[in-house]
Structure formats: C-alpha cells, structure tokens
Amino acid sequence: MATLEGTTAIVTGSSRGIGADVAQLLAAQGAAVVVNYRQKAPRATKVVAGIEAAGGRAVAVGADLTTPEGPAALVDAAVSSFGGLDLLVLNASGGMETSMGEDYALRLNRDAQVAMLTAAVEVMPAGSRVVFITSHQAHFIEKVETMDAYEPVARSKRAGEDALRALIPQLEEKGISLVVVSGDMIEGTVTATLLDRATPGAIEARRQEAGRLYSVAEFAAEIVRMATADVPTGHTEYVGGAEDFLAKG
Template sequence: MQRLAGKTALVTGASRGIGRSIAMRLAADGAIVAVHYGSSAAAANEVVRAIEAQGGRAIAIGARLDTTTGAMGLMKAAQSSLLPLAGSGKLDILINNAGIGTSSAFEATTEEELDRLLAVNVKAPFFLVQQALPFLNEGGRIVNISSGVTRIAYPHIMAYNVTKGAINTFTLHLAQLLGPRGITVNAVLPGIVDTDANASWLHTPEGQAHASSMSALGRVGQPSDIADVVAFLVSADGRWVTGQMVDATGGSHL
C-alpha cells in the first residue's frame, strides 16, 4: 500500500547516503519526491532514475546551502518544479537532511569552519522552513536529521555537535509554532551509519568492530534504518508524534 500517494516531498542532500535512502523510501510509499543536491547533478539524476525504475516519480533540484540565498532559492525552485506536479500545489513533506561534518578538534576549529557548519547545518534548514511556510499543507510533516551526538558527550567534533544541538532546539519550538496547523515537526538522531562519508574508516575490520561495539544491537547502522524511521514519522501512523528527538542510533552508548 502506498501510504503517501499523491503527497509531495522535498528531501535535501538526497543524492547519496541517508538522504538518498529517505528519498527512495518516500517515493516507494507513493510520494512525488524532489531530490535535492548541492554539487553532484549526476548523482541526483541517478537517484531519480532509480526511483522511476521502481515506478515512482521524482525530480532533481540543485541548490547550494552554504549561503542563505541558496537555501531560499531552493524553495523557489521546488515551488516552480515540484509543487505543480501535485493537484494541491502544496508541499506535504520537508526533510532537512543535508549537512556537513568536520574532523577538526575543538582547539583547531577556525571561525571560517564554524561559520560554514552553521550555514549548512543550521541556517539552511531555518530559512528553508521559513520560505516553505506558505506552501506547507495543513497536516504536513517536517523531519530534521540531527545526530546522536546531542545526547552523548563526544567532544572530538565539537563544532558539528553544536550545530545539531541547535537543530534539536529548532525542532522543539517549530513543533509548537506549527501545531495549530496540524503540522508535525520531529528530529531523527542517527548514530554511526554506513555511508560514503564514513567509508574511509568504517570499511576496515577495526572500524567495523569499533562502530558495532557502540550499538546495543551489535551492528553498524544502515541508511535504510534511518529512512524507515522517517517514513513512519511522515505517514499517518506518525500523526500524534511531534516535537520529539527520535533516537535512531541502535542504542549507542546506553
């Protein structure tokens, strides 16, 4: 059963990793999906082809999110290319997944690096939601991809952690603001997930053993593990869940 039939969804950072998996899952559930990419049009178009091969509908939209102008422009692009595909001309689902990380220690983090992290991980979702408000359907869904580092002490990537803490706060207050419109807002907090971003250290016996040992379930997370949680939250089954930080770390550091 296609639980999201006729719904429109915009997934940022959907050309690879967790975002790709979310886009694929929402399309499989019937949504018309805008696959956002920052730099790789080829990768985004490959996701669109994969969705279409499974009988779904999708388009690719490019926009840089390291500037406020780019974030605002993304919603304008969605308005002109995604929303007309739905009868309502409205956006039903917004997934703020795009983000960047850092490997810099706290002592070595520069102002320039922190500014870029804040721009992509915090300012972009903030202004994208702001621009989306007039187009969000009553009863719509917003899911922000945060991180499990917001509930554990992991100071090795301090600057990144700070941005995800901001996303949790944003989620909480946005849920209260949009509640009267029936719009739910939640954050999903992944742990270590097997994506391209982690491949350099995770695809080694030592990396696998280390990452698996952190989880109570004894394995490394997969993008589909996160996508399935998002799929629940944006479906009718998730209608009574809002303002929550949903831990999807596989029980890391319990």
C-alpha cells in the same frame, strides 16, 4: 498524513547516501520527490532516473541551503513541478569539510535548517510534517562527550535541533508537526568514514558499544516510517544504540 499517495516531499541533501535512499523510498510509497544536491548534479540525476524507472515522480534541484536563494529554489520546484509541499525531510548536514570556512558547520546545521523550514511552511498545508535528521552524538552532546573531530558538527547540529524546536508553536498554529530522528553512527556514510579516518578504530569501537550499527538502507527506512507515524509533534525517534546515551544522559 496517513498515506504518501498524492503528496510531495523535499529531501535535502539527497543525491547520495541516506538522503538518496529516503527519496527513493518515499517515491516508492507514492510521494513526488524534490531531490536536492549542492554540486553533484549527475548523482542527483541518477537518483531521479531510478525513481522514474520504478514508476515514481521526482525532479533534481541544485540548491546550496546556506545561500539566501537555496531554500526558496527547492520550495519553488515542489510547487511548480508537483503542485505543493506536504513533507520536508531535513537531511542535509556537514561541517567536517576543511575548505568551507570555520563557521560552515553552524551555517549549514543551524541557520540553513531554519531558513529551509521557514521557506517551506509558507506553502505547507495543515497535516504536513517536517522530519529533522540528527545523530545521537549531536542530540546528546550537552550531556555525553563525543570525538574531538566531530564535536563542532555535533554542537552545530544540536543548535539546529534546538532552533527548530523553538519554532514548534508556530508550526502548531499551522497544523504542521515536527519529528526528530536521531541515529547512531551509520555504516558506510561519509561522516563515519571521515570520523574513522580522524580517529582510527572509532567505528569498530562504537559498533561494539552499540551491539551493531544500522546500514544506510535501514536508517532510511526508519526515517520514512516517521514521515507518517502517529506521534506527537516534537517527538524524538531513537534509531539504534541509544540506550547507553540515554543512561549517560
């Protein structure tokens, strides 16, 4: 896609944080956006209101991606509200929650990602793009150790990435490209806060190793850039501090 004018995007997990910033930036560039939330409707409504106040188009849709009906609800909203779907940003992730069950990380970070993509490609035309968001700690988990508290999440996200990459041949048949955006720890995110709580000093230690950590706004801008970047399907875009991971890997 050379431009976002006239396109429609779904951004999973976009009621706050990185997803919310991505949704707002996409809308500012002309895309109509489906803003996804699981429970926090007021947050998603606020994101939509901000987009509309700036002259953009958006709709908030509550959908739990780990349920059979969740992905379909988002695709249906894109088609009924805006006439189609051209961009899927797979931002939703988790697994550090203590109340969602032992297998929640794998259900959300692998199974739900595949289910969301499978539902989306049924309506995405040739030239569309899928962007999967991950972390360096997950992307390199098979070669570089991470913090104990994050390892289950990292392994489940890597499993999700592998499962999505396995679908590239099917995507190519439809003319749809897949791009992976891998980021370092991001300042101010829920995950970074939880990791620092579980391992005090973890964020500062990583900041020293990487030189600096990206903000939510900076990382979101890189994700949006990859929505139209001229890169081949399967490309991985490393954002911030990947040199030491690449060296270790």
